[in-house]
């Protein structure tokens with residue numbers, strides 16, 4: 001792994017810590033300077049200083065509060081290792097999961113250069129300064145959401161996709177309000193002709209997220225509803241040009257649509273994500289379908305999953321499923337997920353996962 005890739009991995013680890021901390025998982029650190037360094041990196045949440053209170057006491061308090069998991073981020077020196085051993089023992093004895101993976105990743109990817117948590121911020125910012133292309137590595141936070149049947153279908157063989165309950169659709173539209181962009185594949189546009197705006201809960205029309213369509217062969221019909229003026233739209237297509245394609249791009253641009261060209265046969269999803277990030281689209285809701293979902297999972301571009309599982313079975317080997325495409329060849333190749341939340345909504349169940357990168 002070269003230096004650039006190692007730094008990218010460290011930034012990804014920081015992003016994972018950020019997500020988990022925002023979820024309410026306490027972060028165990030040694031002192032105030034560690035908290036400052038993490039805050040400078042945009043990590044907010046509950047920091048617990050293990051140098052101030054006996055570890056068994058902290059574990060007892062968190063146990064009483066019903067905390068199920070903590071993130072271990074003590075230093076990498078002798079003292080930090082001693083704290084880590086004690087935390088692992090005291091917390092695990094009380095049935096509290098200790099997430100040690102992120103600390104290990106920081107150590108691994110910094111190849112031992114990082115000695116403590118308080119210097120993480122300086123470590124990263126120094127390297128970002130000497131890497132002018134660092135911007136090329138930044139990617140948006142992507143939440144994948146679908147409404148699926150118990151057998152994982154997104155629609156029937158004849159494309160009836162009425163899966164979500166009324167309250168689930170409201171949940172999705174609340175989620176749409178939180179993001180900068182909504183991403184779908186052209187298959188979904190051709191089959192559903194969606195609006196991709198916030199229209200099932202009260203909202204300010206001007207604040208609709210940007211609609212992003214991944215369309216390798218530029219098949220989008222000029223009458224598609226995503227091209228209306230309800231929100232801004234970005235179409236991502238491949239680079240190779242033809243007279244016909246160039247003409248269509250010109251028409252789209254004249255309608256106010258932004259066209260991003262990346263990739264040869266298929267849209268290069270990683271490049272696209274980086275370009276969207278640079279354009280200020282930092283949080284994306286991926287709303288399928290199955291082909292694009294696979295492409296996004298394959299490139300490791302999804303951070304979170306939220307699915308509504310409806311008490312329905314559609315069957316049909318040609319009916320779209322949550323993740324289609326070529327599929328992963330082995331279990332090792334497939335994404336690693338961690339269940340973060342689940343609850344009943346109407347007659348279905350919501351499952352929320354974090355993708356472990």
Ligand SMILES: NC(=O)C1=CN([C@@H]2O[C@H](COP(=O)(O)OP(=O)(O)OC[C@H]3O[C@@H](n4cnc5c(N)ncnc54)[C@H](O)[C@@H]3O)[C@@H](O)[C@H]2O)C=CC1
Pocket residue numbers: 145146147148153154155159161163184185186187188189191192214215216217266267268269287288289290291292293294295296320324
């Ligand atoms: N129940 C639900 O929550 C949802 C259901 N759906 C259903 O899913 C179906 C549509 O799914 P699909 O046909 O699979 O189409 P899709 O929406 O996944 O679009 C696939 C297209 O994405 C484009 N693409 C470009 N670059 C790509 C890349 N690198 N990787 C992957 N795709 C790339 C290709 O042009 C490809 O044809 C419809 O039946 C729709 O109703 C779609 C979204 C949500």
Ligand SMILES: Nc1nc(O)c(N)c(N[C@@H]2O[C@H](COP(=O)(O)O)[C@@H](O)[C@H]2O)n1
Pocket residue numbers: 145146147148161162163164169172184188189192193194195196197287288
């Ligand atoms: N969450 C969810 N549940 C379902 O049952 C669905 N069929 C979908 N479909 C997605 O939502 C789009 C429709 O959006 P508009 O209401 O037109 O804004 C559709 O194209 C799918 O992406 N989603």
